[in-house]
Amino acid sequence: MVKLTKIYTRTGDRGDTGLGDGTRVAKHDPRVEAFGSVDESNAVIGLAQLHAEGELHDLLARVQNDLFDVGADLCTPEQEAPAYPPLRVTTAQVEYLEGRIDACNAELATLRSFILPGGTPLAAHLHLARTVVRRAEREVTALMTGQTVNPEVLRYLNRLSDLLFVLARRANGNGERDVLWVPGANR
Structure with a gap:
């Protein structure tokens, strides 16, 4: 269990930070x-969760916990024979998301156009979270x-x-209140 007794350490005052393996890197390092x-994705999902109830609220809470696993995985570079086994994201976590996608998508009408981000407050926050997750994905590929x-x-x-x-x-x-893109509508 993590125990934080002091929030500031002053160790990053020169523009570097510590990774999970103890190495120091610049705060603008790709990792x-x-x-x-x-x-940031986790924080935006927290905003969406404010508008969610029941099963969706619980699903978003599970995702938020998993995103801490993702962050822990990313902040600890792969190394041979580490002193302690690092926390790594597993195939089971990915498969859980796939199951939820399939179950939720089965209830939706087939899309006939791209969707503009918006609609209900919950949908708007979920779209915002999606775009931040996509940025994280691009940064991981880099x-x-x-x-x-x-x-x-x-x-x-x-x-x-x-x-x-x-x-x-x-x-x-x-999907009934999705805002659909109309190509060239304002030309």
Whole structure:
């Protein structure tokens, strides 16, 4: 269990931060950018959760907990024979999201157009969360070009953005209140 007795340490006052393995990197390091966007995704999902109830509220709480696992995974670079086994995202976490996507999507009408982000307050927050998760996903792929990253992290973020899209449609009356894009409507 984590025990935080002091919130500020002053160790980052020079523009660097510590990773899970103890190494120090610049706060603008690609790895820090990636887990920073995961943290931001978690915060936006927290805003969406304010508008959610019941099963959806619980699902978003589970996702928020998983996103801390994603952040922990990203902040600890892969290494041979680590002193302590690092927390890594698992295939089971990805498969759980896939199951939720399939179950939620089965109740939705087939899309005939792209959807504009919006509708109900919950749907709007879920769309915002989806876009932040997509940014985190892009940052993880950038990180993967130069460093080793658990591939389940990328799979998790990819599925999560899909889940948030489907949940936004559900929050819009199972798609009935989706705002559809009309190509060239304002030319």
